[in-house]
Amino acid sequence: MNELGQSWTLKLLVALCLAYLLAPVVLVFPLSFSADTVMVFPPQSWGVRWYAELARNANMAEAFSVSLVLATMVTVLSLLIGIPAAYVVVRIKPAGSQFLFNLLTAPLLLPTIVLGLAMLMVFAPWGWLANWKGLIIAHLVVALPYVLRILATSLATLPHDLEEAAATLGASRLGVFFKVTLPLMAPGIVGATALCFLVSFDEVVVSLFLTGPNLKTLPVELFHYADQRPDPMVACVSTLLIVLTMAVVVVIDRSVGLARTFLK
Amino acid sequence: MTAAAPALARGNAEQRSPLALAALLLLPIAIVNAIGFLLPIINLLKLSFYQSSETGALVEIFTFNTWLRIATDTFYIQMLVRTTLISLLITLLTLLVSYPIAFFIYRSTGALRSIMVVLVISPLLTSAVVRTYGWVAILSEQGLVNNLLSFIGAGPYRLIFNATGIVIGLTEILMPYMILSLMAGFGRLDHRYEEASLSLGASPLRTFLTVTLPLTLPGIALGCLLCFVIAVSAFITPQLLGGGRVFLLATEIYHQAIVTLNWPVAAVLSMIVLIVFGAALALYARALQALE
Numbered sequence: 001m002n003e004l005g006q007s008w009t010l011k012l013l014v015a016l017c018l019a020y021l022l023a024p025v026v027l028v029f030p031l032s033f034s035a036d037t038v039m040v041f042p043p044q045s046w047g048v049r050w051y052a053e054l055a056r057n058a059n060m061a062e063a064f065s066v067s068l069v070l071a072t073m074v075t076v077l078s079l080l081i082g083i084p085a086a087y088v089v090v091r092i093k094p095a096g097s098q099f100l101f102n103l104l105t106a107p108l109l110l111p112t113i114v115l116g117l118a119m120l121m122v123f124a125p126w127g128w129l130a131n132w133k134g135l136i137i138a139h140l141v142v143a144l145p146y147v148l149r150i151l152a153t154s155l156a157t158l159p160h161d162l163e164e165a166a167a168t169l170g171a172s173r174l175g176v177f178f179k180v181t182l183p184l185m186a187p188g189i190v191g192a193t194a195l196c197f198l199v200s201f202d203e204v205v206v207s208l209f210l211t212g213p214n215l216k217t218l219p220v221e222l223f224h225y226a227d228q229r230p231d232p233m234v235a236c237v238s239t240l241l242i243v244l245t246m247a248v249v250v251v252i253d254r255s256v257g258l259a260r261t262f263l264k
Numbered sequence: 265m266t267a268a269a270p271a272l273a274r275g276n277a278e279q280r281s282p283l284a285l286a287a288l289l290l291l292p293i294a295i296v297n298a299i300g301f302l303l304p305i306i307n308l309l310k311l312s313f314y315q316s317s318e319t320g321a322l323v324e325i326f327t328f329n330t331w332l333r334i335a336t337d338t339f340y341i342q343m344l345v346r347t348t349l350i351s352l353l354i355t356l357l358t359l360l361v362s363y364p365i366a367f368f369i370y371r372s373t374g375a376l377r378s379i380m381v382v383l384v385i386s387p388l389l390t391s392a393v394v395r396t397y398g399w400v401a402i403l404s405e406q407g408l409v410n411n412l413l414s415f416i417g418a419g420p421y422r423l424i425f426n427a428t429g430i431v432i433g434l435t436e437i438l439m440p441y442m443i444l445s446l447m448a449g450f451g452r453l454d455h456r457y458e459e460a461s462l463s464l465g466a467s468p469l470r471t472f473l474t475v476t477l478p479l480t481l482p483g484i485a486l487g488c489l490l491c492f493v494i495a496v497s498a499f500i501t502p503q504l505l506g507g508g509r510v511f512l513l514a515t516e517i518y519h520q521a522i523v524t525l526n527w528p529v530a531a532v533l534s535m536i537v538l539i540v541f542g543a544a545l546a547l548y549a550r551a552l553q554a555l556e
Binding site: 020118 | 286290292293296301361364367378381385386388389392394398433436439468496499500504530
């Protein structure tokens with residue numbers, strides 16, 4: 001018991017730090033069942049009043065369906081674009097493929113406030129503001145680095161001998177890819193799908209620059225709403241978003257492993 | 265790569281088709297990044313050398329005026345200093361509250377470790393709007409902290425719509441990044457060094473300070489770099505918890521771009537964010553060199 005890692009002081013300290021980390025996420029659950037007219041915590045009265053209010057809110061419903069359609073399209077497109085790119089980086093390996101990989105994941109390093117502003121300035125003259133084309137391109141730029149990273153890791157850790165065996169037995173490159181490589185990549189594709197959908201569905205800063213009154217995503221609508229009046233309805237939407245996040249966390253953990261994806 | 269391609273093609277017919285195939289497969293991602301990343305960034309740099317006329321119209325003539333105006337305006341200089349200082353404070357606090365968790369995860373095994381990893385990564389994947397709203401519920405006048413304080417007859421304190429709120433909220437937002445960076449650094453830590461120190465009679469605290477902490481410095485440096493640059497460019501949390509009363513680089517970029525519509529100023533401020541990034545990265549590289 002003379003190790004620092006075992007002491008009760010450390011355990012208490014860890015519990016306090018963990019409470020600090022989780023408090024804001026945990027608190028929105030009870031808050032969403034508040035029946036007060038304004039945000040008071042702890043709530044004075046309880047009920048599903050704000051969920052009913054949310055169900056009647058046409059703006060939120062519209063924004064929700066925009067985000068759902070957008071995230072679905074972005075996920076499908078990013079797989080169609082990301083799988084060939086990952087195949088080039090990991091399997092064909094042209095000279096400088098590591099540099100290429102760094103280049104393709106570079107948008108991840110750029111702050112979203114700068115990326116959003118930069119896109120606004122180019123997209124505005126093209127009439128791409130509050131427009132599906134602009135939003136899809138923007139979300140692809142933000143989500144593709146994540147997709148590429150998961151897919152490249154998944155492809156790199158595949159046993160190569162199965163593909164070689166298929167090639168030796170006379171299968172064409174295309175045949176090997178569709179009959180052997182792609183099925184083996186299934187866990188990576190599932191993980192990439194889940195993370196990409198979440199990244200797109202939750203994206204807010206870049207979208208703030210590119211949306212407008214006629215086309216808003218859910219996080220943008222929620223941000224504007226919370227900025228003006230942070231009543232418990234925000235907690236109701238937040239609760240739904242947290243449930244979505246937890247579902248994605250489970251899918252990523254079961255498919256590619258949470259620790260393996262986020263801990264290098 | 266392009267220079268090598270013809271040589272390879274001549275040398276070996278087999279090599280030509282993979283390179284052509286690679287180019288074809290990379291075409292879609294290249295197009296997306298050209299339209300949504302490369303072109304916008306080049307254009308942003310270009311716009312920082314334009315200026316806005318009195319009427320607000322864009323004057324498309326190369327000029328240093330916007331840069332000079334910002335470099336000599338005390339409002340912007342103070343804002344840059346404020347942003348840097350707040351971000352440094354947040355980075356330090358994030359390190360302090362993250363280190364115990366990272367240390368504990370590094371030491372734990374099995375199911376406990378898996379649960380802890382889930383608890384750390386889940387907030388990372390949760391929308392910043394949601395987490396910041398949680399802080400509104402905790403810090404506002406009718407929030408958790410002030411309601412608890414009123415029980416013992418203290419307060420209410422103003423914890424929101426000022427720098428205090430931003431520091432408290434953003435520290436929590438950045439914790440997962442810091443914890444993951446620290447854990448990456450803990451990979452170098454060999455448990456046997458600590459055991460040796462303990463068996464030679466050093467106290468646990470002394471072992472931690474003289475053996476554990478120095479060995480984890482690279483992870484600390486990485487985490488601090490990451491958290492500092494994210495703090496400098498964070499927008500959602502400073503906007504919601506600052507309530508438009510604390511002027512920081514990122515909130516000002518948004519204001520200039522969307523409300524004031526002065527694009528050259530917004531472009532210059534964005535470039536300043538990138539310059540701060542570069543400076544932090546250079547400092548990190550030197551710190552890492554010194555540690556080796």
